[in-house]
Amino acid sequence: SQKIEQNSEALNIQEGKTATLTCNYTNYSPAYLQWYRQDPGRGPVFLLLIRENEKEKRKERLKVTFDTTLKQSLFHITASQPADSATYLCAHPGNSGAGSYQLTFGKGTKLSVIP
């Protein structure tokens, strides 16, 4: 079955640097990948969606890439700020039909931006 893995449980970086988070999947290439932000005790908040035919997507200081050859998505936060500290989750849909709306989430990477 499809697995989705976020390599790092935690990542500490200095304020102002670029944070790069990794999401890997096995087996089939999903139609899209999503990235969410989750603050402690709160529900995840949708950030970006990237489709398999898109190499890169940007939103303000955020950038997501999708490499179907490497079976990997990278999530970048440029000029990071302490307010970016949170857990970031990647998610992919099921293979087809109704399952394509059924999201499987990675376990998340907890990002800490140090002032």
Next chain:
Amino acid sequence: EAQVTQNPRYLITVTGKKLTVTCSQNMNHEYMSWYRQDPGLGLRQIYYSMNVEVTDKGDVPEGYKVSRKEKRNFPLILESPSPNQTSLYFCASGGLALHEQYFGPGTRLTVT
């Protein structure tokens, strides 16, 4: 304000006492879903619904029931809660064309 609401936010109960966690969305979304989140296991889907009267199992449906009688509401029912259902529960909704999901604030359930 567009939102997903859940009630209650916190609940402590005893083994075997039936409970319902309500979920409501005001965005006219077709898709709704329930997840549980546990340390080390991440978010896991319990049930989802593509529309009224259409529900399907997620990855961890055992011990849970859902119903979708109205588009805006998707309650989660635990007929006989057990301690291993102690968890943080999230409801989410989404439009079928948009794919991204909007999450509620969470319900922290403790079963003793």
